[in-house]
Amino acid sequence: MSIVYFDCVGGASGDMILGSLVALGAPLPEIERRLKALPLPGISLGSTVVKRHGFDALKLEVRTEETKAHRHFTEIRRMLEGGLLPARVLRRSVGAFELLGRCEAAVHGTSLESVHFHEVGALDAIVDIVGTAWALEILNVERCYASVIPQGRGFVKAAHGTLPIPAPATVRILEGVSVRFTEIEAELTTPTGAALLRTLCDTIGEPVGMTPRRTGVATGAMDLAERPNILRALLGEPLAPGQDPGAVEVFETTIDDMNPQLYGHLTESLFQSGAREVFLTPVQMKKGRPGVLVTAICDPARAHAVLERLFAESTTLGVRVRHEGRVELTRSVAEVETPVGKVRVKTAILPTGEERRVPEYDDVKRIAQESGRPLVEVMDLVRSYLHERPSEARA
Numbered sequence: 001m002s003i004v005y006f007d008c009v010g011g012a013s014g015d016m017i018l019g020s021l022v023a024l025g026a027p028l029p030e031i032e033r034r035l036k037a038l039p040l041p042g043i044s045l046g047s048t049v050v051k052r053h054g055f056d057a058l059k060l061e062v063r064t065e066e067t068k069a070h071r072h073f074t075e076i077r078r079m080l081e082g083g084l085l086p087a088r089v090l091r092r093s094v095g096a097f098e099l100l101g102r103c104e105a106a107v108h109g110t111s112l113e114s115v116h117f118h119e120v121g122a123l124d125a126i127v128d129i130v131g132t133a134w135a136l137e138i139l140n141v142e143r144c145y146a147s148v149i150p151q152g153r154g155f156v157k158a159a160h161g162t163l164p165i166p167a168p169a170t171v172r173i174l175e176g177v178s179v180r181f182t183e184i185e186a187e188l189t190t191p192t193g194a195a196l197l198r199t200l201c202d203t204i205g206e207p208v209g210m211t212p213r214r215t216g217v218a219t220g221a222m223d224l225a226e227r228p229n230i231l232r233a234l235l236g237e238p239l240a241p242g243q244d245p246g247a248v249e250v251f252e253t254t255i256d257d258m259n260p261q262l263y264g265h266l267t268e269s270l271f272q273s274g275a276r277e278v279f280l281t282p283v284q285m286k287k288g289r290p291g292v293l294v295t296a297i298c299d300p301a302r303a304h305a306v307l308e309r310l311f312a313e314s315t316t317l318g319v320r321v322r323h324e325g326r327v328e329l330t331r332s333v334a335e336v337e338t339p340v341g342k343v344r345v346k347t348a349i350l351p352t353g354e355e356r357r358v359p360e361y362d363d364v365k366r367i368a369q370e371s372g373r374p375l376v377e378v379m380d381l382v383r384s385y386l387h388e389r390p391s392e393a394r395a
Contacts, residue, residue, distance in 0.1 A: 001142045001143070001237060001238060001330070001331045001332060001333070002139065002140050002141050002142060002235060002236070002237065003141065003142065003143045003144065003145065003208075003210055003235075003236060003237065003238055004021070004024075004136070004139075004141045004143075004144045004145070004233050004234065004235050005144075005145045005146070005147075005208055005210060005212075005233070005234040005236075006020070006144065006145070006146040006147065006197060006201070006231060006232070006233055007146075007147050007231065007232040007233075007234065008146060008147050008148070008149050008150060008189070008197075008231055009227065009228055009229075009230045009231065009232060010052075010150070010188060010219070010220075010224060010227055010228055010229035010230050010231065011149075011150050011151075011152070011186075011187075011188030011189045011190075011193070011220075011229065011231070012146075012149060012188075012189045012190070012193035012194065012196075012197055012231055013128075013189070013190040013192060013193040013220050014124075014125055014128025014129060014132070014190065014192035014193055014196060015060045015062065015124075015128055015218075015220060016060075016193065016218045016219065016220045016230075016231040017128070017132050017193060017196050017197070017218075017231065017233075018031075018060055018127075018128050018131045018132045018135060018218075019047065019058045019059065019060035019216075019218030019219070019231075020058070020216045020217065020218040020231050020232065020233035021132060021135035021136065021139065021216060021233055022047060022058060022060065022135065022216070022218070023057075023058040023216030023217055023218050023233070024139060024214055024215070024216030024233050024235050025139065025214065025216070025235075026134075026135035026136075026138045026139050027138070028045050028046075028047060030138060031045065031131050031134050031135055031138070032044065032045045034134050035127060035130060035131055035134065037083060037084070038079060038080070038083045038126075038130065039079060040064075040123060040126065040127070041064070041065050041123070042063075042064055042065030043062070043063065043064050043065075043123065043127055044063045044064075045060070045061065045062060045063075045127070045131075046060075046061040046063070047059060047060050047061060048061065050219060052219050052223060052228045052229055052230050053227070053228035054228075055217055055219075055228050055230055056217065057217045057218055057219035057228075057230050058216070058217065058218045058219070059218070059219050059220070059221075060218065062124040062127050062128070064123040064124055064127070073097060073098065073100075073101035073112055076097050076126065077094055077097065077098075080093050080094055080097075080130070081094070085130075085133075086137060087362060088133075088136075088137060089130070089133040089134055089137050090133075091271065091272065092132075092133040092136065092199060092200060093129055093130045093133045094272065095199040095272040095273075096129045096133075096192075096195045096196050096199040096200075097129065097195075098112070098272060099173060099195045099198060099199055099305075100169065100173070100191060100192070100195045103169045103172040103173045103191075103195075104169050104191075106172055107168045107169055107172055125192050128192055128196075129192065129195075129196060132196055132200075136200070139235065140333060141235070142333075143202050143238075144197075144200040144201045144202065145201050145202055145203050145204070145206075145208045146197045146201045146203075146204045146205070147204075147205060148178045148179065148180045148204070148205040149174060149177070149178070149179045149180070149189055149194070149197065149204060149205070150179070150180050150181075150182055150184075150188045150189065151165070151166045151170075151179050151180065151181050151182065151188055151189055152165050152166070152182055152184040152185060152186040152187055152188040152189075153165050153181070153182070153183060153184070153185060154185040154186065154187075156187050165186070165187045166187070166189060167187070167190075167191055169191040169194075170189060170190065170191045170194045173191065173194040173195050173198050174189075174194050174198065175304065176303075176304030176305070177198065177204040177205060177301060177304075178204055178205025178206070179205075182226075184224060184226050184227070186222055186224060188229075198305070199272075199274075201301070202274070202299040202301060202302065203299055203300070203301035204301055205301075206300075206301060209238060209239035210234070210236045210237060210238050210239060211236045211237050211238075211239065212234045212235070212236040213235055213236045213237070214234075214235045214236075215232055215233070215234050215235075216232070216233045216235070217230050217231075217232050217233075218230065218231050218233075219231075247299075247300055247323065247324070247325055247326065248276070248297050248298065248299060248300070248323075248324055248325075248326045249297070249298055249299070249300055249303040249306075249321060249322070249323060249324075250295065250296075250297050250321070250322040250323075250324055251294075251295070251296045251297075251298075251303075251306060251307060251310060251319050251320070251321055252293060252294065252295050252296075252319065252320045252322075253293075253294050253310065253314070253316040253318065253319045253320065254283055254285060254291050254292070254293050254294075255291055255292050255294060255314060255315055255316055256285045256289045256290065256291035256292075257315050258292075258314060258315045262313075262314075263280060263292065263294075265313065266294070266310075266313045266314055267280070269309050269312075269313045270296045270306060270309055270310060270313075272309075273302065273305040273306045273308070273309040274298050274299070274301075274302030274305050274306055275296045275297060275298045275302070275306050276297050276298055276299065277295075277296070277297040278294075278295070278296045278297075279295050280292050280293070280294055280295075281293040281295065294310070294314065294316075296310060300323075307319060307321075329348040329349055329350065329351075330348070330349045331346055331347065331348045331349075332346070332347050333345070333346050333347075333360075334347070336386070338381070338382050338385045338386075339381065339385060340367050340371065340373075340378055340381055340382065341363075341367045341370075342363070343359045343360060343363040343364060343367070343382055344359070344360040344363050345357055345358070345359050345360070345386060346358050346359075346360065357386045359379070359382045359383065359386065364378050364379050364382055
């Protein structure tokens, strides 16, 4: 499993985050090609290498023919959902925009559907967010983490007027995570950068155990006098189980007064807010009423966001909380050419040293739909092939 740790030395913006992943090895032409599958007028991407306090840093250049001043969240979501994006790319992209929208709506006292995206709705910000999701997918990054996020001070001109730094939306987005306030007169972390880190990262400002393989360094437009205006992305693998025991927060609540049609949306919303697992269990409650036990499991750094979403999207009045440990198997993912087509295969190493190989359900389902064959038949064929040729499923 590949992970990325974002070291926010000088701050974080959308172009710095995407640029750091390009510096890690995500091909810029490939990202541009995939972005052009969306209805984005006249975009092109480029990069240069500049010096920042002795560091060679990639500076991303986004060129657009944008004429639209703002967009609604619903318009952006509709565009992304119609773009045939892979599930993980779509989830990461929509999640970042939804977090931005909810925080902008809270700041301006309106609803998510009514909020206008101005700066963050501009075409280059869409490129930053969706491009970052694509870069992570190309690098096959399963999880992200980040350092403490630095904040500057002063003022910035925006569509709503002159705003204090950090911007109100940025402050709202980063509630509950580790930030460091400085006396640097500049916007070190933008709303787009904050939303990306909050959406993508399992933890922010907490110790991370990993074995780094590569480092990508990116910068933004500013060249700060006080420190290097860079963001470093470290690509590697997590420490083996036992070396870095995990911890999770478990939220549970029983509900007997909610429209059953809403549970699907509740589940999706909890995943978007950072939950690792969400499941529903039928239960019998007081007075013989049927109910649903909602369970959501997440990393401690995402607890605030998941809990907030659970209260917002359900009728519950109280949630039980447990802090538990978590042990995970070492995993890797490889793309395997099978007799029915290419399938991503996840290999897990059991404590005995044996390997367990599981084909990606979405890939098998896609092949079944494209070929018109029954899903169970395609699944059996892929599993039989992996059983006969186990070495071909190794990364």
